[in-house]
Amino acid sequence: MVDSALVLKGQTIAYTCYTVVIMLVMAWFALRITRPGKSKVNPALFYTFVGFLTVLGVSLHIITYNTIPWSEMDLKRHEITPDQSFAIDVANHEFILPEEKMVIEVGQIVEFDVTSKDLTYGFGLFREDNTMLFQMQVVPGHRNDILWKFLKPGLYTIRSTEYSGPKGIAMIEENAVEVVEP
Amino acid sequence: MSFVNTLMKGEQGLFKAESLTAMQKLTLRFVVVGLVYYLFVVVEGMIMRIVEVEQIDMISQEQFFAILTAHPLVGIFGSTYAIVMGAFLFLVPYLMKKPLYSMKLAHWNFFLIAGGTFIFWLAGFISHYAPLYTLYWPLPADFTQFNPVGGAFFILGIALVMVGSIFFVINIFKTIAYTPEGWEKQPGAKLLGSAIGTVGFGNLLRKKEKRKEHLVSLPVAAIARGTVDMALNAGIILFTGLLILTYMVAAILGYDLKDTAVDALLYKNWFWWGLDLIADGLVLIFVAGTWYLLATMITGKKLFMQNIARAALLLELVVSWTVWSHHLLADQAQPAILKVVSGEMVTAFELITQGLAFFITLATLWAARPLKMTNELKFLLGGLLGFALAVPAGIMQADVGLNRVLHNTQWIIGPHVHVAILVGLTMTLYAAIYLLLPILTNGAKLYSQKLANLHFWLHLFGGIGMGAFMGMAGLKGMLRRTLYFNGEYDLYMILALVCGALLLIAFLLFFINIVMTVGLEGLIGIFKPVKNKNKDLVPAE
Numbered sequence: 001m002v003d004s005a006l007v008l009k010g011q012t013i014a015y016t017c018y019t020v021v022i023m024l025v026m027a028w029f030a031l032r033i034t035r036p037g038k039s040k041v042n043p044a045l046f047y048t049f050v051g052f053l054t055v056l057g058v059s060l061h062i063i064t065y066n067t068i069p070w071s072e073m074d075l076k077r078h079e080i081t082p083d084q085s086f087a088i089d090v091a092n093h094e095f096i097l098p099e100e101k102m103v104i105e106v107g108q109i110v111e112f113d114v115t116s117k118d119l120t121y122g123f124g125l126f127r128e129d130n131t132m133l134f135q136m137q138v139v140p141g142h143r144n145d146i147l148w149k150f151l152k153p154g155l156y157t158i159r160s161t162e163y164s165g166p167k168g169i170a171m172i173e174e175n176a177v178e179v180v181e182p
Numbered sequence: 183m184s185f186v187n188t189l190m191k192g193e194q195g196l197f198k199a200e201s202l203t204a205m206q207k208l209t210l211r212f213v214v215v216g217l218v219y220y221l222f223v224v225v226e227g228m229i230m231r232i233v234e235v236e237q238i239d240m241i242s243q244e245q246f247f248a249i250l251t252a253h254p255l256v257g258i259f260g261s262t263y264a265i266v267m268g269a270f271l272f273l274v275p276y277l278m279k280k281p282l283y284s285m286k287l288a289h290w291n292f293f294l295i296a297g298g299t300f301i302f303w304l305a306g307f308i309s310h311y312a313p314l315y316t317l318y319w320p321l322p323a324d325f326t327q328f329n330p331v332g333g334a335f336f337i338l339g340i341a342l343v344m345v346g347s348i349f350f351v352i353n354i355f356k357t358i359a360y361t362p363e364g365w366e367k368q369p370g371a372k373l374l375g376s377a378i379g380t381v382g383f384g385n386l387l388r389k390k391e392k393r394k395e396h397l398v399s400l401p402v403a404a405i406a407r408g409t410v411d412m413a414l415n416a417g418i419i420l421f422t423g424l425l426i427l428t429y430m431v432a433a434i435l436g437y438d439l440k441d442t443a444v445d446a447l448l449y450k451n452w453f454w455w456g457l458d459l460i461a462d463g464l465v466l467i468f469v470a471g472t473w474y475l476l477a478t479m480i481t482g483k484k485l486f487m488q489n490i491a492r493a494a495l496l497l498e499l500v501v502s503w504t505v506w507s508h509h510l511l512a513d514q515a516q517p518a519i520l521k522v523v524s525g526e527m528v529t530a531f532e533l534i535t536q537g538l539a540f541f542i543t544l545a546t547l548w549a550a551r552p553l554k555m556t557n558e559l560k561f562l563l564g565g566l567l568g569f570a571l572a573v574p575a576g577i578m579q580a581d582v583g584l585n586r587v588l589h590n591t592q593w594i595i596g597p598h599v600h601v602a603i604l605v606g607l608t609m610t611l612y613a614a615i616y617l618l619l620p621i622l623t624n625g626a627k628l629y630s631q632k633l634a635n636l637h638f639w640l641h642l643f644g645g646i647g648m649g650a651f652m653g654m655a656g657l658k659g660m661l662r663r664t665l666y667f668n669g670e671y672d673l674y675m676i677l678a679l680v681c682g683a684l685l686l687i688a689f690l691l692f693f694i695n696i697v698m699t700v701g702l703e704g705l706i707g708i709f710k711p712v713k714n715k716n717k718d719l720v721p722a723e
Contacts, residue, residue: 004586004587007583007584007587008587008657011578011584011657012657015574015575015578015597018574019571019650022567022570022571023567023571026563026566026567026570029544029548029563030555030560030563032551033547033548033550033551033552033553034551034552034553034554034555035551035552036551036552037551037552039548039549039550039551040549041486041545041548041549043487046486046487046490046541046542046545049537049541050534050537050538050541053533053534053537053538054534056533057530057531057533057534057577058527058530060530060577060578060581061522061526061527061530061581061582064581064582064583064584065582065583067583068583068584070583070586071582071583071586074582074586075518075521075522075582118320118324119318119320119321119324120318120319120321120446120450122512122590124661126659127659129658129659130658130659130660130670130671131658131659132587132591132659133587134586134587135512135586135587135589135590136512136513136514136586137510137512137513137514137589139446139447139450139513139515140320140442140446141442141445141446141447142446142447142514142515143514143515144513144514144515145514146514159661161589161590161661162318162590162663163247163314163316163318163321163663163664164321165247165312165313165321165324165327165328166243166244166246166247166312166327167327168664169243169664169665
């Protein structure tokens with residue numbers, strides 16, 4: 001499985017290239033429309049552009065579905081048996097973690113089943129450099145479960161990723177998850 | 183003219199407030215109030231940017247989140263709604279060459295937007311009511327954190343804005359359909375059909391020779407279709423406000439209603455359905471319509487592919503009713519079918535509809551080259567660039583895979599939301615203001631072109647830069663709607679703060695330029711009662 005940091009790196013490169021190109025195109029356009037010259041716009045160019053956008057819009061999701069491994073795992077998670085499962089409750093702006101430390105072996109598929117007893121919260125795992133591994137919403141009265149395959153050893157911090165009032169900013173469990181080599 | 187004289191009387195003394203019609207005054211009042219609320223929003227944004235870097239004693243954490251709650255609402259309702267409503271209440275009659283249906287309704291519209299915004303802002307400022315604009319259930323009714331009295335005033339302010347919005351909706355549709363006194367009977371139903379798009383849709387099914395003509399112009403059709411979303415949105419927000427108010431009144435009277443009576447996920451779905459009618463509905467439709475209007479007024483030419491543009495506006499309206507689920511991609515209980523169909527696939531249509539509007543506007547401009555680089559043209563190009571940057575950023579995050587690592591990070595609020603609003607939407611509005619200024623002021627002359635140029639560049643760099651640095655922080659894991667205390671993202675936040683300062687300076691330069699254009703006497707005159715109460719849009723020759 002590809003690490004989520006790598007996915008974000010790919011996205012950063014793609015989006016940065018796009019922003020540079022579109023800014024250059026607009027600068028070129030702004031310069032050219034102030035000068036005389038050929039002004040007819042061929043409708044074929046318009047239809048080609050529409051076709052390109054359609055292909056781009058549809059293919060983005062097909063590509064990500066086939067290259068980002070957790071997409072398929074997430075949509076089909078009820079058909080997958082996890083290697084480990086952790087039940088976590090949230091109430092009064094506090095995570096109530098399992099009594100034993102959550103230790104996971106590299107390569108394991110793990111289920112986090114998080115239940116809110118009061119408000120809507122978020123549940124995210126963060127690396128030691130503060131980058132995000134993944135997150136989900138935690139909605140009261142509903143099942144909030146996620147599967148994740150851990151690829152790298154390390155300590156991961158749990159943090160609420162949804163605003164739940166000013167008290168919510170303290171919802172951080174430092175190094176609550178440890179991933180070790182098998 | 184001396185500086186002081188220009189400050190008092192305006193550039194060359196050309197602006198005479200007493201020459202304005204009632205309609206011109208009302209539109210200018212909307213614009214001035216919208217700009218003042220924009221200043222509120224920029225200052226609030228700067229305060230929050232400073233707190234993101236360094237906690238300051240003056241701003242408690244409760245105050246910070248109250249500002250965070252009011253900030254987008256003041257921006258959308260107090261600023262954008264006010265400017266857009268003012269402009270459209272003038273433009274619909276102007277384009278249809280008939281008087282506005284009701285000046286009385288328009289005045290109430292103005293007071294409710296301006297007053298409602300001030301009430302919810304003040305309630306948040308004093309009571310620190312801070313459930314954010316998302317109002318995720320049951321947070322707005324969590325009275326262990328928030329005072330129900332402060333909350334009730336906050337919700338009351340929002341409700342007044344929504345009532346004002348409904349008055350706007352009525353006035354727009356009535357203006358399109360009604361028959362002014364002394365006029366020949368107007369085909370009201372047909373005019374409405376043309377405006378909303380049923381005529382255009384029917385034409386798709388008719389043979390070429392039996393197709394009906396469009397009775398309203400394309401910009402009026404865009405305004406009408408965006409107004410449909412405004413009506414639906416006002417209904418949803420009013421209903422939700424009433425629900426929250428019920429819990430508040432009960433708490434004030436000493437009763438504790440069970441918040442589990444409301445399903446949090448169902449609530450989240452209906453509320454996002456309504457909220458998204460603004461973000462992915464009326465904003466995009468109004469912006470596309472404004473681009474078309476600006477392009478045709480700047481060039482004096484017909485719009486490129488105007489039948490397709492009209493059809494795309496109808497498609498955008500339908501798309502706006504079905505995309506809300508992209509806000510719930512991180513909700514695991516949300517049905518997968520909704521995530522994929524509404525959240526991903528239908529949302530991707532926005533790339534097409536907005537891309538069409540982008541291309542059509544550029545092609546219309548291109549067909550008229552060479553063009554003079556006027557203020558309205560350069561701000562229009564800035565607005566187009568803003569959406570060209572922000573829409574693809576939004577499409578990327580509306581993906582089941584990418585959303586898992588982007589949701590609620592600074593990426594969402596930076597390259598997508600702030601670039602869309604500050605660069606895309608606001609620069610489009612500035613283009614409209616620069617274009618309409620001579621029409622609304624009966625020929626006032628802009629005080630300084632240098633200030634207008636500085637306004638453009640500082641706003642463009644400030645807006646794009648702020649979005650970029652927020653986005654970089656988001657990709658490094660920085661969440662929105664929270665605070666960090668160990669300097670984790672200080673570098674990005676300081677750079678975003680510098681860009682925010684550019685935006686503030688840009689606005690102040692623009693404001694000075696406008697004040698020097700109309701003069702302080704003229705500015706005050708806009709708010710003085712109008713002598714001539716007839717329904718003329720501009721003074722008779």
